[in-house]
Amino acid sequence: MERMIYLKQWWQTYVESIDYAGIISDIVSVMVELVMTIVVFWLIKKIVDRIVDLYFERDAKRIENRETGSLKRNKTIHKLVENVVQYTYFFLLGYSILAIIGVPVATLIAGAGVASLALGLGAQGFITDVVNGFFILLEHQFGVGDYVTIAGLSGTIISTGIRTTVLSGDDGSRHYIPNRNITNVTNSSNTTKHVYIDLYVDPNTDLKHIEQLIQHSLEATVADERVMGQPNIWGYQRDSFGRLFFRVVLNTNDADKMPVRSYYYEKLTRTLVENGVTLPVYDSRRPG
Numbered sequence: 001m002e003r004m005i006y007l008k009q010w011w012q013t014y015v016e017s018i019d020y021a022g023i024i025s026d027i028v029s030v031m032v033e034l035v036m037t038i039v040v041f042w043l044i045k046k047i048v049d050r051i052v053d054l055y056f057e058r059d060a061k062r063i064e065n066r067e068t069g070s071l072k073r074n075k076t077i078h079k080l081v082e083n084v085v086q087y088t089y090f091f092l093l094g095y096s097i098l099a100i101i102g103v104p105v106a107t108l109i110a111g112a113g114v115a116s117l118a119l120g121l122g123a124q125g126f127i128t129d130v131v132n133g134f135f136i137l138l139e140h141q142f143g144v145g146d147y148v149t150i151a152g153l154s155g156t157i158i159s160t161g162i163r164t165t166v167l168s169g170d171d172g173s174r175h176y177i178p179n180r181n182i183t184n185v186t187n188s189s190n191t192t193k194h195v196y197i198d199l200y201v202d203p204n205t206d207l208k209h210i211e212q213l214i215q216h217s218l219e220a221t222v223a224d225e226r227v228m229g230q231p232n233i234w235g236y237q238r239d240s241f242g243r244l245f246f247r248v249v250l251n252t253n254d255a256d257k258m259p260v261r262s263y264y265y266e267k268l269t270r271t272l273v274e275n276g277v278t279l280p281v282y283d284s285r286r287p288g
Helices: 002-017 020-064 071-100 105-110 113-122 124-138 207-223 254-274
Strands: 147-150 153-160 164-169 174-178 185-187 192-200 232-238 244-253
Touching (some): 020 071, 124 164, 147 164, 153 174, 192 254, 207 244, 207 254, 244 254
Antiparallel strands (some): 147 153, 147 185, 164 174, 232 244
8 A cells, every 4th residue: 555655656746847848848849840851951952953954954955956965865864863862852851850859860870880781782783773874874875765675675765763764665564674684775766767658559640740749748757856867759669569659768766667657658648639649449558
């Protein structure tokens, strides 16, 4: 009984000795500091992001004005810088939050010598990703928008980060490839391909008129970024069955080969039909 009375008196004394006002004040102070830190870091990141965006937007306009540089390289470096800014932001924000709430971050880092070896071994893959990412950028192996084949996967580059490269597959799926796995790259965007467009025509029609219509329709390729140079008009030829056709050859990237062929075949065919040219029923397209 006496022991229970003693414990009760001790608990009352302990509760009465607690400085509730001081605790509440400390909690409020920490919360205010946390909120202010998060807001300040958020504002700084927004400012840095805007500066980065303005720089690369200006660089892109300079490239579009045909001064110098590559638009794809601009996009690639832009994505990489955004990733670096984001990683730096989260690291500094996390460090500041832990310091505010009283976690001895500096002591933990200094005393992490025992775990540093294990962390270093675990970080080997990350370091390899980062190093490979910078070499890919410096060597211009590929850029955002390029059509490539990496590790057996084909598609268009969406972004290149310090750890991974994101590839949009032909079926619309996204592939996240660690940079350390990028050992062989086939960049088809840097390869010029010929696109053959064969327009079968009736030998009894006005061939000169047809040729003029085709030449006039092809003038639109000047503004088409997918088409390299001027169209090569090979004129009239006959196939192995003796059928007459008019051949046009366009130069484009491998990634744009099928879209360019489909677009201009439809465009030229529509032009002929709209101008009263009757196309033979045996019309067929050959693979380029």
